[in-house]
Amino acid sequence: MASYTLSVNGSRQTVDADPSMPLLWVLRDLLNLTGTKYSCGIGQCGACTIHLNGAPIRSCSFPVSGAVGQTITTIEGLSESGDHPAQLAWKEEDVPQCGYCQAGQIMSAVALLNNNPNPSDADIDAGMSGNICRCGTYKRIRSAIHRAAEMGGAA
């Protein structure tokens, strides 16, 4: 066990954890940030996607010791009041079914938009294929990303 100070959604948090504890569990178990989801635990589904310095990572496979001194953003910290263009687009396109995968989908989509403010369908395929939606909302996720791009999604 060791003590780690992390920057999560703009605030400093100190946690006691073993160095290999994945960020996913630090967020969920120690910081009560449960918007980030566990589904596969092996980096295959994207449900646990968060941003480390703005880049998407699979938090289930990323140890806490690697995150010190870097900026962590989770779905809870994406915007002040749920009004990031991607969040608005997700609602306008009425994307969610069960909703379980959607936090991870949105975090991947925002990372994509940050890199590429106007992604083509092929860019979306490449940027989003690491995120599984078991309910099959892919068509709407694609439309929502295009819509967020129109709204200036890299905001």
Added chain:
Amino acid sequence: MSATIQKFNRRNFIKVSATVGGGLVIGFRWGSAAHHEKKGDALFEPNAFLKIDRNGRVTLLNQNPECGQGIKTAFPMIIAEELDVDWKDVTVEQAPLNTESYVRQVAGGSGSIRSSYTTLREAGASARAMLVAAAAKQWGVKASQCTTKNSKVYHKGKGKKAAYGDLVDAASKLSVPSDVKLKDKSDFRIFGTRIPNCDNDAIVTGAQKFGIDTKTKGMLYGAISNPPAHGLKLGGVNDSAALNVPGVKKVISWNDKVAVLATTNYAAFKGKEALRINWKENGERESSTRLNSEFARMIDNETGDTKRKVGDVHAGLKKAAKTIEAVYEVPFIAHAPMEPINMYADVKEDSAYLLGPTQTPERARQAAAKILGIPESKITVEMTRIGGGFGRRLKTDFVEDAVHASKLAGAPVNIIWKREEDMHAGNFRPAAMYKYQAGIDRDGNLDTWYMRSASTTERGAIRPENFPNGAVPNFQIDTFFVPSKVTTQAWRSPHHNVVSYLDQSFLEEVALELGKDVLEFRLELLDKAINNPDGKLDYDPVRLRDVLVAVAEMANWGKSTKNGIYQGISAHFSHHSYVGQVAEVSVKNGELKVHKYYCAVDCGQLINRSGAENQCEGGIIDGLGSAWFCDMPIVGGSSQNLNYDSYRLIRMNEAPDVETRFLDTDYPPTGLGEPALPPAPAAVANAIFAATGVRMRKLPFTQNSLA
């Protein structure tokens, strides 16, 4: 909402007085429980409440579990339509399962809408009638001269209007009318519009709670170990390493399960990995190879259990001018919902509280009562939003885990299965093999249809009521049962998902053998079922024909000139809805690409267009994805594909575009959580055949070489 029942008024509706804040509250019953009341005049217990408060806010206590089918939005839409309220004034609360009177509280079978439609309409119409009566009384006019729109009552002649919120107190002093007139179809304002999922705000901000997020004071997380091969028994547990993991508190076991309890989810999972468990052999280990050879042997050599028989297939095949035969194979597949299996339980001396993503709270409560030996009335079950069910959470095994664990630990627990634990533990869609034989008479007509199905489910992995039943004079379906240690469980649109793929594929094998157009051939058979059916019909062949014709028109069937793109067609009736689909694919260098689906649907009265389209899109992706990739082979007794690296699910780059059209029909609404799925695999399988000449006789499609 806490409310006390004031007085009995009419059989299915009562007025209830709200204890907080006043307003009009109507309690009612829905589901089949409504009928039971007709027997006596005793005070009945409502199982749902509709409340309108002084600010005009409408609250519906909704008791159906939500697992992504959009019920939580569709139900209040039905009430709102009859009540004539502004949609923005409506909120929905999830009601706990707290009385025996809850009925149809099961998210399966796409039956939620169908069983509740009339009751919900009547509830809305009753409240509206009371508000109108209150306004009419105040204004000294006849109720029949008043109209309603967007949460207001109007009297045109006197130029009067009043908001519902200002009328609720007066309305609550009136009695519930004994008869209400429901709206005419032409007056619908909400049905067929697009209303977004009512939990979207919470979902896109990460605020939405799922069962896995439940955490209470003093609660322990539990990680389960199931036997690593089907049928193994628990020998001994060496838990010393597990107990050394920081945060691990206890290791417990019961039946053939072991659970590690810890203060964090992380520690519970880590502790589980550190367990050393001795599992005992229990007879032969299962394998897919054994099952397939058993299936093949039985289909060819034994007399099955006849589930449907019209005419005489044996005589038909004997005198046929031509016979066509094919064998199809279907593997086990998992449900693999994104939210892992979990359940929270807090077992006390003589009561228990359960919270979690069950698709069937009634059965969950029964199971808990049986384990604890206490009456069901002492057990409260509340539901969380379900992160995907697909039938998996109709089973109560995980509920039982939580009950056992809480009882043994003497603490509240949230039992969460690691992904791999759910994937290897069975509860799969049954594995099966099917042999089809078709007989063609001298005039070139399909005269005999004989399907023999061997599977791991005793009742048979079949749907004998389906088309082309009714269109063929000699028709028979036989089943053969091969017991297996691998447990099975209903999988989204049970058996339909396989049978539609089989029937709609083999139908084309027959059509092509006869040199007929595959759509024309289906339409000829449906004409026969319409005009001169053979045996009993369980579906409406007119409605099935209409969705086929509609989807063919949408897709420009047979006339499309897009380069390198091939079409396949399919249609199926299930859960009272009719769906026709055309898929467009291309195959290059053995690589399949699915470009688009067209989908024509007759689900009766459309409620929420956005939700319904979402269900069709999702159902198609699920049907396509599972047929294309999903496979759970059993080797040496163990399931082989334990996580999403090897158990392939369809992904963004493989998902096609979907275009859906709803036919305007006058039937009551039927559900859509399932019906769009079954036709999807065959539409693509048939398109692949058109592109390559390769028939997909095995699932998943990846088992057939396209090169």
